[in-house]
Amino acid sequence: MQQFWTTLQTRHSELFSALWVHLQLSLVALLVASAIAIPLAIWVTKRRRVAEFILQVTSVLQTIPSLALLGLLIPLVGIGSAPALIALIVYALLPIFQNTYVGLTSIDPALLEAADALGFSKWRRLRKVELPLALPIIISGIRTALVLIVGTATLAALIGAGGLGNFILLGIDRNNTSLILIGAISAALLAIILSLIIKRLERAKPRTVVISIVTLLVLIGGASGVQAYQSRAETPIVIAGKLGSEPEILINMYADLIKEDPKAQVILKPSFGKTTFLFNALKHKQIDIYPEFSGTVLESLVKNPVTGQHLTAQATYAQAKALIQKEDKMTLLKPMAYNNTYAMAVRQSDAKKYNLQTIGDLTHFPNIKAGMTLEFIDLNNGLKGVNKVYGLNIKAKAMDPQLRYEAINAGEVNLVDAYSTDSQLKQYNLVILKDNKGVFPPYQGAPLMTDAFAQAHPAVVKALNRLAGKISETDMQAMNYAVNSQHKQPSVVAHQYLTTHHLLAK
Template identity: 55%
Template sequence: MNLWQTFLDKRGDLLLALGQHIQISLIALVIAVAIAVPLGIWAQGHRRFAQTLLQLTGILQTIPSLALLGLLIPFVGIGTTPAIIALVVYALLPIFQNTYVGLTEIDPAYQEAAAAFGMSRWQKLRRVELPLALPVIMGGIRTATVLIIGTATLAALIGGGGLGNFILLGINRNDAALTLIGALASAALALVFSAGLALIQKLRFRYVAYALGALLVIGGGVVGYQALRPKPETITIAGKLGSEPEVLINMYKDLIEAGHENVRVVLKPNFGQTSFLYAALKSDKIDLYPEFTGTVVTSLVKPSAKDKQALANGANSYPIANRLLAKQGMILQKPMRYNNTYALVVRQADAQRYGLKTIADLDRIPQAQAGFDLEFANRADGYQGVKQAYGLDLKLHSLDASLRYQALVKGQVQVTDGYSTDSQIAQYHLLALQDPKHVFATYRGAPLMRSRWAQQHPAMVKRLNRLANKITETDMQQMNYAVNVQKQSAAKVAKQYLQKHGLLKEAQ
């Protein structure tokens, strides 16, 4: 692992990610302080409601972050907005709790002295209570800051950017250097913010108030600027986790820009699971993303009994998928050539030891341990279909898609799910088991978009369809290998393929 060389190669991307992370964290912190501190002050005089508020903020903090992000996408879209809302939710408890505790635990003698001097409620708060409670309040703000910076890495899952991009990319490509750089940068940022707040805390109260006021003004200005600044028309393309979706979205970008020099295309790689992407597409938060015919007919639409029978008999899934998508105002463009279907993958050593050739042979492994991606484990054309067709009952472990091959290679599981174009199959000399009962559907990829968007951008759709019936399974596996193993950028690999096959020249 050449950490220093990776840092030098990625320093530009790191600075960009660091700036995004600081922006997200700062805005979330400012909003959380603006809500929680006044709420804590109000609760001091309404103690009957204080416990209810403490319980409510505590409950909000227990909501799983991924679940919260998923719930927010249909309402506020993708990017930084849902990430900031989630971070504010998690930061409310420590700030509110410390503000309330700091104010309510002041020695009553100080309260009596303030009353004896004839201070008004505002004067007592400003001159006595807040200065005395400041160390406790600042402690809550520091705790919230560290929590925000650490949790902000999840913004990368929904296209919000930040240091999480490095962590996700490192995990997905099995590149420990990228993961470590992202983690170290996040930890360093948390320490710097915490140290800065500790330094502010040592100042006199009025200077602290000035500093926090300036922070609120600056943060509010950033929020206002982001909301009010003119936004140029852009084309937003998202992709699922992995090198293959990232290569494809870069191809889409190059094809669109080849015909429209003034078009601004924004890419959202490593966006997450299918449900996140489809929800974002339906709510007009993204314009298109690469999807597969098999995923459409099994997860995004509801085929009739007749359609299911036709698919089971080997019918072409593309026209069925498009007919059902049209009912939802969606359209899948012409698919590529390769079939990126599911596969159950084992190590060659296990295949030789137990004589594994087909999925049915897995029952030869005593107490076989399976590590499946959560989506595959619950799909009718995934593990659920495998169980029904082959009568298997594996001991199942739910693993993130980016970790399952690592678990297989290390012997922590004996079988995992993969795709026929995965570079890891060649990289680790693995075996994809045969599926004689054809549980796995045909997966041919194409741009999925709203029908209205396609009608409004016919020239762009025509360029995207240059990929129709292009790219073989060998081509895709080689491109995945170039990104995951040879560490080439997805953008470079995508452009090389398009240039080699003359697709950019034809699109002009």
């Protein structure tokens, strides 16, 4: 509990920022969904077949897994808030449409006949009779949609849209229960508070509801407009990083080096998402720089690379740099020294018992129970390559990166994939098996940016190139350990390395 309060105090400013982003996403999605679903439900009250068709469509849309929907939207609208909002709107349509339709069609016909007898027009009857009577059911649907939206919005962090999901993802990645609790509790409290506020509208007049909605739109729009104006005025350099402690350490190093120029404005976006999310964000100019690896460029980002066993680090980088520039007009700056390649690891006790030193030695390792990331399982230079080159037939369960380490520590699996600089290798006393046949390509980290940005910011390029040839694998693993196990701030760890190695001018 003490750690929870300490974490809350040190990250309160980040929490307020994430809470505001989460609130904006949730309310905008709710308002747009209501603006679509409520008029549509009113229109189909006399068209039963159309209503049934729309109910079926919205029901099917709600069954699409949120991650799958986000993945489908990224090629169309990029990453960030846009795909997150579309997904949230899609999920909110069913409860709002369904409740509005049920509320309007379940009104006592005698009341409608009485309104007609009094000479009410269709519009006046809707405004004076139908909507007031159906309002409690409509509001109930909106409340259901809101709770659904607030919970689902935590996944927006996976595509760089921010919000409270950042705390949850960061907590899972670093095995930090306090961060997970902060994100989860904040999201739950936000849903409860907003739900109670909306509940008060059940007995309100339709005019009051409309005024409340308009006021809310003005407030959100005004605040967003101020933020957009400030962003345009400052023209900051946006640096993003993938999930994990290592990317966050690196982007903080980038920021420290760039900010030696007093005029430079930098915005950091840690835990921005997976490789494809960041690459698409760079393409769409939603970010300016992110740390990438030479091996990842060849494996996932370019077409027809010349790959093969025992490809040197220099050859891998040269090919990655040339192809990414030719195909996507991007610049991969000079790489750092360490090679954060894939690895396979076992417990120290198993390594000693079965004399496991290389991947090939797994042929005499009985009862292999492997837990590996889905990415490693699917890669040609991952498990597929290992099985083919070493003549193995390892079958692995797909696991979250952090959970696979917890699983091997608990004895649930006895073989995992890893990155060579992972702090958990030290934390759990794991042994890396030597890849003596060179299945895993070199993975040297370097800043990736567009050619246009590099040409427009030569001072940034010069500053970031100070990291070229720096940071050993031991250094990186130690820094990851400081963040993940000793719970030090990535910004502090990054700055300490730069000052210790005299990479900052001041």
